[in-house]
Amino acid sequence: MPTKSLRILLAAERHEQVLHLEQMLNRLGYFRVAPVHSFEQLLTMVESAIEPFDLLIANSDLARRAGVDLPRFCQGNPEIRHALLYQSAELELPDLSDSQGAINVSLTQLPDIDTLKSFMDAVDSPQDARANGIAKLGLRLNRRRYVGRTTS
Template identity: 30%
Template sequence: MPRQNLRILLVEDHPFQLISIQVLLNNQGHFLLTPALNAAEAFSAMQRSEEPFDLLLCDQGLPDLPGLELIDQAWRKAMVRQAILLSGVDDEALQALGANARQRGIPLLGCLSKPLHGPDLARLLANLPETDT
């Protein structure tokens, strides 16, 4: 059963998609959400946070930094515990992003296609390791 108290940083540059993902997460019982429209806003939110976010849910196609780079930098600075990458690219490109993350040692739970589907997200969140938060 997924934890309902996850602190999630959600980074998506399209406001409509940002809202729809927030609604999807709320419908799955996740309410501790911090939205950001780009990498700069995400870093600002991470710097203000006293604890690392449990999860960084991040779009790959951000205007100021590729999502995988944001995840890598945030993880190396201990600002996030785990991450899920979102992208509208085809399945082959999505698999390549996942392979790139694994090669670099980035703690990626997985890569999901956009538009995001609730069951796919729930499946990945169910695999999120327990933390002390």
């Protein structure tokens, strides 16, 4: 059962993207959302976090312009449990039913409400969502397991 109390960090340079994502998350029942508009702000939020962010949703270009590989940054960062990273183009999703640990996802475009809902289901109640065959949507999710890290 989803808890809807995940701590979510949104990062994109374009205000309308952050606003759109925040509104979709609010419609899905997620209200603990912190928006940032630069990699420097993202870094400040992550470094000063009292508890880890359950999810980072970010435009990869934001970090690339700052000279940072965002997938690698997320993978090695204990303050980010899961990541949904996007750029711009076509989507597709592998079967997550056997995945354990953190989920990292890279999309080629800003996620729509159905994509975001499916991902939130996987992050917020991993066993239920994975058992229901999340791969039916046709999205491309690249997941990485974190050595020595656990997720709830």
